[in-house]
Amino acid sequence: MAKKALSVKRDVPFPLHDVNILSASDEELKSISSEMGLSLSLDEMKVIVDYFRKEGRNPTDVELESLGQAWSEHCCYKSSKNILKKFVFSVKHPNVLSRGDAGVMVFDEDHGYALRIESHNHPSAIEPYGGAATGIGGILRDIVCMGAQPVGLGDPLCFGLIDRKGELPPGTKHPRYLLSGVVSGIRDYGNRVGVPTITGGFFFDERYTTNCLVNVGALGIVRKDELTNNFAGGPGETMILIGGRTGRDGIHGVTFASADLTSTSDEDSRGAVQLGDPITKEPIIHACLEVNRLGLITGMKDLGGGGLSCVVGEMALSAGECGADVHLEKVPLKEEGLAPWEIWVSESQERMMVTCKPENTEKILEIFELWDVLATPVAVTTDIPRTKVYWHGTKVLDMDTEFLTGGPAYDRPYVSPKVSGKEDEVFPEIPSAGEAIPALLSDLNVASREWAIRQYDFEVRGSTALGPMVGKMNAAGPGDASIIMPVPGSFRGLAATIGCNPWFTEADPYNGAMSSVEEALRGLVSVGARPDAITNCLNFGNPEKPDRLGVFREAVRGLGDICRALEIPIPSGNVSLYNEGSEGGGVLPTPMIMATGIIEDTRKAVSADFKDPGSRVYLVGSTKDEMGGSLLFRKYGGRGGAVPKADPAVFKRISEKLLSAMDRRLVRSCHDCSDGGAAVAIAEMCLSGRVGAEIDVPRDAEESIWLYSESNTRWIVEIKESSAKEFEGIMGGDARMIGRTGGDFLAIAGARIPVSGLYESWSRPLWNVMGGAA
């Protein structure tokens, strides 16, 4: 064992080793990295050797473990940093109040809102319930440490086919089991902390089978004068560790997240999956927000990936070249006998760090005491930029803070992906509309999510104006975006929705990523909200494979281009790489977008369900021959084809008009066209309002393309006869009447489908697989 040979136990009454890297060969450096579970490459190990050569000594195990955490992909974005800098970080906007652990945007004169989404993919693949629950815990801490009260959760999830039959790859759990566990985890944690789950999504594809994606997003509201920093105010401050005790759970979580899953990940990695405790979390939220409101703290940060090892250095360094002296023995433990390095890198849940002027320490401790939340001063900030860690007086870590937290950045090789186009299109044989529309509604990627949605409390806090389901009571259909009214007594609304099209992104990463953003923004406009910002979680494959990195690069370029053109800032974001699965096939490239919008008067919000018989139905926007990656092609075996392109100028023009029509209360209902195209959108409006419609496919249109193309910037709207003239005046050539509402049937393209049948087709599939009934 290399580690045994190369590491020397220090003569102290606790576990501490000096690791002899200065004289180690390349092979030995590699085996030190792998046996200590550092996931550091040989080149990175060599940089560390150079550093310690200058220090004139070998590192301790605490120091090496610390670097393993800080330099992981998860913590320092080493493969993605340069790409993000090039394409995305240049998107600036005056309404961004902060780009901290969560982004913060202007909400109204006195308030900002916080937003962030991140991944919890690998832990959830191993232990879906705990993995998802801790994901929620982590994202809420990111919101709270901006000083914001969490007001909403969003959880887009990607799984293999839940009705999958046959053998699973070794070490893989059935998608149905994973979905059930993840939804239970989100339910039990989200509901218990009292934050409504208002948006989300399910994406099912065989290519998620061995590597599911669990992304969790959150929103918060903060008074502008209570917006806090994620770092200390300067030297001489106290660092107080808040919340749960520290244990062996979650050790090496970040290095785990930054490596491919393998068929033995299950047994190897349980230690890296943490257990959440919403009942510790909830009082932590209260108490942290209270000490912030009272102005007692200078900064606040959550302990996520890398635990103490990451948070201490980052809080000190950002305070302006500060360092910190840490007294590790003060950290409250779950069990005796943890080695200093374990305490230093543990990712035990429900912990935060606050910094304060020493004179406020007692007042802060008193408030946490009332809430029965542990709070322990563990460190002080210093005026030299070094992090020093002590264990009962023995120094176990002494490093330059910048070196420790900085981490490398790579320009790894990439190859540009081949893009699907019209020239390689194979149009499938498709059945009549009467057969195809119910079939598309029943597709797992379209069908009702009620099974999950009603297990989530989407109305807690009493501010949900539009929920994830809209329409008639207990017979509701899908909404486009949710709206909450986060400031009591004000009707100003914050809208949120998820957009992502992994199939477009696979076929054409640049246009697919743009379409994912457009879809999310389109959903906001559907309910009458003006798009304001996005946050994203970029789930891609192994960046060390040039083809995977090429896909990632193109997608990020698309993301940056559309956001720049539409002046939509991205105040926060998260990257999850190495989503390869045990077979190494890689997941679909999945740029998950959570978009937020503002509606000045929520009382003018529009929902997607048809309201009345006898209204006019319009198609807003134009339909193009863009069938690549469409639901129709996936369902009926089409191949190739052009993926929908997004035209920011067109989006800007049409969405402004539509929002202005909504502001004048001319629009009775509105639904965006996405999966399944106009046909599915119209059918969904019928089934959620229990109102039929007669639709005429325009004579100049190719029928199957008009029905099923998923071209961007399109909505179906319902306009009362009496408002039609004014509406047409606003929209000009951008809206075209296509029919009328009424009756109990959807009549379209020669088909006559009963609305009750549409509802059956759409509402049943998930219940049928997951069990139970509405």
Next chain:
Amino acid sequence: MKAEDVKVCVIRIEGTNCEDEMYQAFKMVGASPELVHLKQLAGKAPGHAKRHLEDYDILAFPGGFSAGDYVRAGAIFAARIKSDIGTELKRFVESEKPVLGVCNGFQTLVELGLLPAFEGVMSETPTAALSTNDSGRFECRPTYLRNDNRGKCIFTSEMKKGQIVMFPLAHAEGKLLSEDPRFVEKLEENDQVAFRYVGPGGAKAVYPWNPNGSPSDIAGICNPAGNVLGMMPHPERVLTRYTHQDWTRNGQPEEGDGMMVFRSVMKKLTK
């Protein structure tokens, strides 16, 4: 008493939620609500934070969860209240001051023995239980409720008998059970039934309109004196029309249905 002199104690422990909207509800009817941790009432807080239950005019148990509901919904909250301020609470109820429990608050009131309280104001052990929904799942959905109270309950005095309102609910344990074979009859005799689930247009409720399988479709009950109300649905979530599930379909008044519950009790105290 003037409205602003009505002091409302919105009680909480760790893991309590829905307290902000309960606070907001009392604020909107002009009262002076305060969020109070049980430890503040139990003398386990620093001097400036200490509070006394008797100083309040209304006690409200917010819904959601408490202490994770790990043993059983409301059980931990109830056990701690009993041991910390049991005597003060009993006195509070005996003096006919209003007590409201919503969702987890209802579960807590039942666990405390304050409901149904056929004998005495507070039974030694629970005499009813809120059991797991028949669906076996957490259910978050809107419900129609009919006010079936004949006048005893002080939280429904502003509603007409038979009036139907829409309150949403969100719980996993809401099926009201008792071992007493005459349970429902007794509730009726004492005018203790406050709300029943109904279907559209007031029809008999079947699932999902009765979302938990509660016998006789009971959604909320009061004590025999009428000053303690427990209910599973959340009136504090519908203070304006714009949080009603179907508000985009119907042009109705701005005020949400839930306000009636809070107006009723305030009317009683301020008259």
Next chain:
Amino acid sequence: MAVIEIRIELKKGVADPEGSNTKKTLESLGFKGVGSVKCVKVFEVELDMGRSEAVKAGEEMCRVLLANPVIQSYSVTAR
């Protein structure tokens, strides 16, 4: 030092949706011959006292907190 096991179960006649849903799911997964499935909650409590004293304490815990007598019965055994 005694370790007691407290078993909380639903009384006869009280619906057990968790149990019956689990049964349904097990059957749908292809498990044959599944009879009834009951959901039972077990607490293991360490007590610094003798066995019989510990059992008594456990019963008191059930009365005060762990069981609702309307729907649940309990049994306490020392190990």
